Amino acid sequence: MNKFVKYGLIGILVLGAMWAATYFIKTNSKSAITYETTKPFTSTIERKTVATGKVIPQEEIEIKPQITGIIDKIMKEEGDNVNIGDLIATIRVVPNEQALNQARGRVRNAELALNTIKIEYDRNKKLYDRGVIANQAFVDLQLRYDQAEQELKNSKVDYQIILKGSAGGATNANTNIQATVNGTILEIPVEVGDQVILANNFNDGTTVATIADLSKMIFEGQVDEGEVGKLQVGMPLEISLGALGDEKFDATLKFIAPKGVEESGAVKFKIEGDVAVNDSILIRAGYSANASLTLEKKEDIMVIPEALLQFDRETDKPYVEVATGDQQFERREIEIGISDGVNVEVISGLEMEDEVKVWNKTEPIKRGEEEGEEEEGEES
Numbered sequence: 001m002n003k004f005v006k007y008g009l010i011g012i013l014v015l016g017a018m019w020a021a022t023y024f025i026k027t028n029s030k031s032a033i034t035y036e037t038t039k040p041f042t043s044t045i046e047r048k049t050v051a052t053g054k055v056i057p058q059e060e061i062e063i064k065p066q067i068t069g070i071i072d073k074i075m076k077e078e079g080d081n082v083n084i085g086d087l088i089a090t091i092r093v094v095p096n097e098q099a100l101n102q103a104r105g106r107v108r109n110a111e112l113a114l115n116t117i118k119i120e121y122d123r124n125k126k127l128y129d130r131g132v133i134a135n136q137a138f139v140d141l142q143l144r145y146d147q148a149e150q151e152l153k154n155s156k157v158d159y160q161i162i163l164k165g166s167a168g169g170a171t172n173a174n175t176n177i178q179a180t181v182n183g184t185i186l187e188i189p190v191e192v193g194d195q196v197i198l199a200n201n202f203n204d205g206t207t208v209a210t211i212a213d214l215s216k217m218i219f220e221g222q223v224d225e226g227e228v229g230k231l232q233v234g235m236p237l238e239i240s241l242g243a244l245g246d247e248k249f250d251a252t253l254k255f256i257a258p259k260g261v262e263e264s265g266a267v268k269f270k271i272e273g274d275v276a277v278n279d280s281i282l283i284r285a286g287y288s289a290n291a292s293l294t295l296e297k298k299e300d301i302m303v304i305p306e307a308l309l310q311f312d313r314e315t316d317k318p319y320v321e322v323a324t325g326d327q328q329f330e331r332r333e334i335e336i337g338i339s340d341g342v343n344v345e346v347i348s349g350l351e352m353e354d355e356v357k358v359w360n361k362t363e364p365i366k367r368g369e370e371e372g373e374e375e376e377g378e379e380s
Helices: 003-028 097-130 135-164 367-379
Strands: 041-057 060-063 069-074 087-093 176-178 183-187 209-212 217-224 236-241 248-256 261-263 266-275 287-305 318-325 328-333 335-339 343-348
Touching (some): 041 266, 041 335, 097 135, 217 287, 287 335
Antiparallel strands (some): 041 217, 041 287, 060 209, 236 248, 287 343, 318 328
């Protein structure tokens, strides 16, 4: 082999090595990251909280019997609308044997007393007609006779009430259970044949029906102790009901509990709000609901996306990087205000014309790199 061929082979090898090195450098080197920038802008920020709870009637009236007995008939069903005086159910009286016996004895005593006074009255009436006895004496006797008659009537009525629950033919008998308010029957917890008792000093009595006006609803929920201090009676609420999809209802906060209740290690405070009910939409009692409350609101303030913020590891103070030239940035500490989780208020440290560095920019992956990574994964 002559020296020209030898030098030619060496030259080819050198050129090949240089080409391979250049290709390796190009394929393994990363291009410099180019950061985008954005400017502060003017916006409105609302800081809200959500209270979970339910929607219930403003008042629920429990209808209880006026006498002890057994449910004989039920005329209404749950969900029916009723007016004051509408008959809901009737009761069949099961009289107490002791009370019935006492009432019967009172009637007999009244009859005996009346018979006795009647004999004396008839005798003195003849004497009075002859002018034998004084007028005052006969008037006193007349009063005693009338009282005896009235006592007999009263004892007979009491006996009928104990025996049958009413004094024969009364239109508003104790055995009739009637609506005391206008509204909708929410619940009838008894059935025909159930025994019921009237309210007394030792028992609340049996509830025969529960009635409420579904046009007057309130939201009842709870808020955390960290937010209750920012609430005020009269604040607007936005109520959303899971059962009604996207329907929203306006409400007004009317009550904040003065005492909290501890639940799972957190202190919760009860709140209530009057809900503006749309007549075209039926809201059922007990719907689960969420109430959105605006705790703080600022309009026309300078804001930046919250993702642009960085925090010093030692002082934990927020800062951003502001452009000073082409891809040149300087750190600038800022003071921030309220945030809605997307944008944050800038109180000081920035001007509207400042270009703020957008962090965490990611490079698009090239198609060749993806294929190479996939091949390496298959080989492994």
